[in-house]
Amino acid sequence: MKKNVVCVGAHPDDEMPCAGTLAKMAKQGHNVYICCVTNGDKGYFDLSVSAEELAARRLEELKAAAKVIGAKDFVDLGYLDGEVLLTPSLRADITKNIRKWKASVVFTHDPWRTTEASLDHINVGLMTCHVGVYSGFPHFHSEQLKDGIEPQRVEEFYLFGSSEPNFYSDITETIDQKINSRLCHESQITQALTPLDEKARQMLEQRLRRTAAICGKHIGVEYAEEFKAFSGGSGHFDWFPQGVISK
Numbered sequence: 001m002k003k004n005v006v007c008v009g010a011h012p013d014d015e016m017p018c019a020g021t022l023a024k025m026a027k028q029g030h031n032v033y034i035c036c037v038t039n040g041d042k043g044y045f046d047l048s049v050s051a052e053e054l055a056a057r058r059l060e061e062l063k064a065a066a067k068v069i070g071a072k073d074f075v076d077l078g079y080l081d082g083e084v085l086l087t088p089s090l091r092a093d094i095t096k097n098i099r100k101w102k103a104s105v106v107f108t109h110d111p112w113r114t115t116e117a118s119l120d121h122i123n124v125g126l127m128t129c130h131v132g133v134y135s136g137f138p139h140f141h142s143e144q145l146k147d148g149i150e151p152q153r154v155e156e157f158y159l160f161g162s163s164e165p166n167f168y169s170d171i172t173e174t175i176d177q178k179i180n181s182r183l184c185h186e187s188q189i190t191q192a193l194t195p196l197d198e199k200a201r202q203m204l205e206q207r208l209r210r211t212a213a214i215c216g217k218h219i220g221v222e223y224a225e226e227f228k229a230f231s232g233g234s235g236h237f238d239w240f241p242q243g244v245i246s247k
């Protein structure tokens with residue numbers, strides 16, 4: 001059955017930990033969408049590049065990466081980098097996109113990662129989990145229920161960057177897409193708004209293959225990604241059986 005899959009990330013390259021799985025699901029015919037919360041306007045070490053210039057560049061990079069992944073659509077909510085708080089407007093914005101895209105599968109940051117230091121990652125992950133278990137309740141942001149927007153229950157959650165992964169996804173067939181989509185985020189690789197040279201490209205590719213190969217060992221495949229997975233209950237998580245993402 002065709003699923004609607006939404007990745008909610010804090011920054012314009014945060015879809016990367018699940019890019020291989022998103023690409024695989026798109027290949028299988030599922031509808032894949034990317035929701036980026038911030039414009040990434042502070043992800044740079046050189047003040048000669050303005051925040052506005054960087055945000056515009058990162059939006060283009062996200063657009064290119066989404067295309068490589070095979071996403072049907074993406075949105076950047078335009079929050080400022082480093083300033084994501086647990087506000088009613090963030091809750092409304094994420095809820096609206098989960099409902100608009102009728103998401104039954106959600107990928108986001110693991111907000112309970114023991115070594116997570118980014119408040120953006122923590123708050124986006126936490127709010128997305130909160131929204132995912134409440135977006136099916138019609139009284140939850142009932143003002144949105146018009147123009148075809150309906151309550152939407154999320155059934156599967158996959159949290160990336162987790163310190164306690166319990167789920168592995170075989171991405172052997174989409175590792176190239178994962179690498180190529182990562183290469184779209186040039187401003188985040190060498191901190192230069194110029195095309196990558198061959199050496200930087202090779203180093204990145206080796207690093208991504210090495211990490212994915214370590215994950216792959218857990219399920220006996222060449223390359224994999226890892227997640228903390230939960231089933232979505234009404235207002236809470238349920239436990240997910242340990243396993244691999246197949247369909």
Ligand SMILES: [Zn+2]
Pocket residue numbers: 010011013014118121
């Ligand atoms: Zn990030």
